[in-house]
Amino acid sequence: MSRSERWLKLLDLPRTMPQxxxxxxxxxxxxxxxxxLVADFVRFRGTSQSPADGPWHLIGERENIVxxxxxxxxxxxxxxxxxxxxxxxxGATVGANAxxxxxxxxxxxxxVRPLSLIRSGTTIGAMCRVGxxxxxxxxxxxxxxxxxxxxxxxxxxxxxxxxxxxxTSNLKNTYGEVTLKIGERKIQTxxxxxxxxxGDHTKTAIGTRLNxxxxxxxxxxxxxxxxxxxxxxxxxxxxxxGMQKYQLDKAIEVARRAMERRDRQLSxxxxxxxxxxxxxxxxxxx
Numbered sequence: 350m351s352r353s354e355r356w357l358k359l360l361d362l363p364r365t366m367p368q369x370x371x372x373x374x375x376x377x378x379x380x381x382x383x384x385x386l387v388a389d390f391v392r393f394r395g396t397s398q399s400p401a402d403g404p405w406h407l408i409g410e411r412e413n414i415v416x417x418x419x420x421x422x423x424x425x426x427x428x429x430x431x432x433x434x435x436x437x438x439x440g441a442t443v444g445a446n447a448x449x450x451x452x453x454x455x456x457x458x459x460x461v462r463p464l465s466l467i468r469s470g471t472t473i474g475a476m477c478r479v480g481x482x483x484x485x486x487x488x489x490x491x492x493x494x495x496x497x498x499x500x501x502x503x504x505x506x507x508x509x510x511x512x513x514x515x516x517t518s519n520l521k522n523t524y525g526e527v528t529l530k531i532g533e534r535k536i537q538t539x540x541x542x543x544x545x546x547x548g549d550h551t552k553t554a555i556g557t558r559l560n561x562x563x564x565x566x567x568x569x570x571x572x573x574x575x576x577x578x579x580x581x582x583x584x585x586x587x588x589x590x591g592m593q594k595y596q597l598d599k600a601i602e603v604a605r606r607a608m609e610r611r612d613r614q615l616s617x618x619x620x621x622x623x624x625x626x627x628x629x630x631x632x633x634x635x
Contacts, residue, residue, distance in 0.1 A: 374536070374538065375504055375546055376502075376504070376529075376538055376540060376543055376546070378487060378504060379470075379485060379486070379487065379502050379503070379504060379540075379543070380540070382470050382471075382472060382485065382487060383433065383452055383469060383470040383485070386433065386434070386436075386451075386452035386453065386454055386470070386472065387433055387434065387452050389436075389454070390413070390415065390433075390434040390436060390452070393415040393436050393438075394415065400414060400416040400422060403422065403424070404424035404425060405422040405423070405424065405425065405426045405427070405428065405443075406425070406426070406427045406428070407427075407428055407430070408427060408428070408429040408430065408431055409428075409429060409430030409431040409432075409451070410430055411430075413430035413433070413434040413435065413451065414428055414430060414434070414435050414436075414437075415434065415435070415436045415437070415438075416437045417436075417437060417438040417439030417440065417441065417457070418439045418440070419439055419440045420437045420438065420439060420440060420441045420442070420443075421441075421442045421443065422437070422443050423442070423443055423444045423445035423446070423447065423463065424445050424446075425445050425446040426443045426444065426445060426446060426447045426448070426449070427446075427447070427448040427449065428449050428451075429448065429449065429450045429451060430451045431451075432450065432451055432452065432469050433451035433452030433453075433469060434451045434452050435449050435450075435451040435452070435453055436453070436454045436455065437449070437455045438454070438455060438456050438457045438459075438475075439457050439458075440457050440458040441455045441456065441457060441458060441459045441460070441461070442459075442460045442461065443455065443461045444460070444461055444462050444463035444464070444465065445463040445464075446463055446464050447461050447462070447463060447464060447465040447466070447467070448465070448466050448467065449461070449467045450466075450467065450468045450469045451469060452469055452470065453467050453468070453469060453470070453471045453472070453473075454471070454472045454473065455467070455473050456472075456473050456474045456475035456476070456477060456490065457475040457476070458475060458476050459473050459474070459475060459476060459477040459478070459479070460477070460478045460479070461473070461479055461480070462478070462479065462480035462495060464480075465479060465480045465481060465482070465483075466481075466482045466483070467479070467483050468482070468483065468484035468485065469484070469485065470484065470485035470486070471483050471484065471485060471486050471487075471488075472486075472487045472488065473488045474487075474488055474489045474490035474491070474492070474507070475490040475491070476490055476491045476611065477490065477491065477492050477493065477494075478493045478494075478495040479493075479494045479495065480494065480495050480496050480497065481494065481496060481497040481498045481499065481500070482498075482499045482500070482501075483499075483500045483501075484499075484500070484501040484502065484519075485501060485502050485542075486500050486501060486502060486503045486504065486505065486544065487503075487504045487505065488500075488505045488509075489505060489506050489507040489509075489549075490507050491507050491508050491608075491611060491613070492505050492506070492507055492508060492509040492510070492511075493509070493510045493511065494509075494511040494515070495513075496511075496512070496513035496514065496515075497513065497514060498511065498513065498514050498515045498516045499516045499517060500515075500516075500517050500544065500545075501517055501519035501542070501544045502517075502519040502540070502542045502543050502544040503517055503519070503543075503544035503545045503546070503547065504545075504546050504547065505545075505547045506547055506548045506549035506550070506551065506567065507549050507550075508549055508550045508604065508607055508608065509547055509548075509549065509550065509551050509552070510552045510553070510607070511553050511557070512552070512553045512554045512555040512556070512557060513555045513556075514555050514556040514557070515553045515555075515556070515557040515558075515559070516557075516558055516559065517544035517545045517559045517563070518544065518558075518559065518560055518561040519542045519543060519544040519561060520541065520542050520561060521541075521561050524541060525541070526538065526539065526540065526541060527540050527541065527542070527543040527561055527562040528562055529543065529546070529562040529563075529564055529579075530562075530564065530579050530580040531564050531580060531634055531635075532580065532582070532634050532635040533635065534635075538562065543561065543562045544559070544561070544562075544563070545559045545562075545563040545564070545565060546563070546564050546565065547565045548565060548566045548567030548568070548569065548583060549567045549568070550567055550568045550600065550603070550604050550607070550623070551565055551566070551567065551568065551569040551570075551571070552569070552570050552571070552603075553571045553572075553577075554570075554571060554572035557571050557572075557577060558575070558576050558577060559576075559577050560576050560577065560579050562579060563577065563578075563579045563580070563581075564579065564580050564581070564634075565577075565581045566581060566582050566583030566584070566585065566630060566634060567583040567584070567623075567626050567630070568583055568584050568595060568600040568604070568623065568626070568627070569581050569582075569583065569584070569585045569586070569587070569595065570585075570586045570587070570595055571587050572586075572587065572588050573587045573588050573589050573591075574589050578592065580634075582630060582631070582634045583626060583627065583630035583634060584596075584597065584600060584626075584627050584630065597623070597624065597627045600623065600627075601615070601620055601623055601624075604619070604623065
């Protein structure tokens with residue numbers, strides 16, 4: 350194939366090493382999140398207001414704090430930058446006596462409840478409501494973990510609600526490598542700590558217990574006793590009667606109600622995506 354002289358001159362331009370990384374598995378994001386938070390902090394610097402002195406407390410360097418426009422820091426809350434930066438984005442609220450350990454990020458208009466502990470490596474997306482203890486986890490926008498309970502080394506999709514007292518285990522009693530099961534496949538994760546991978550629009554009842562290395566698909570309802578199964582396929586309803594199919598039309602109805610509570614509408618595209626997931630999931634989660 351012939352190349353024009355102009356095209357060939359592109360080869361003379363300065364070259365840099367690629368800046369992007371490709372994940373092999375979702376839990377790679379958990380492994381990389383602390384590093385990514387530190388790198389992202391550079392982008393926020395100089396774009397936010399300096400937090401006013403007040404009844405909040407600082408551990409570490411003040412220059413490693415970013416507080417966006419309209420964000421609020423409650424009395425007695427602690428921002429700890431001794432290990433990395435803390436970003437509280439525009440419109441977010443950190444409740445009284447909550448502790449944020451950097452590196453961590455609280456997304457726009459999210460709410461961190463009083464007395465919460467947000468540990469390093471945690472990303473909380475926009476419009477979330479969180480409480481209890483969260484460590485080294487990624488929570489996508491519009492999800493709730495508003496009550497006590499532990500979430501560690503986990504990835505949570507959007508429009509998820511974790512009921513009060515929902516807890517994830519992220520470390521085996523043997524301290525061995527965590528294996529994650531998807532369908533009939535058992536995948537060695539290469540990690541000693543891994544909590545749960547939870548898909549969009551999934552809900553857990555109060556007191557739900559999630560085992561180390563759990564995979565919970567999209568549009569699931571978990572309301573059973575004891576430890577939840579380590580693998581819950583998308584569109585499943587787990588109760589004391591075992592695993593049952595969660596009907597598509599019911600799942601769409603619940604998704605619509607959940608979104609309306611946040612003044613959002615389930616669009617025709619959103620509905621088409623859910624219908625596609627319900628159709629394709631059995632082929633992927635096998």
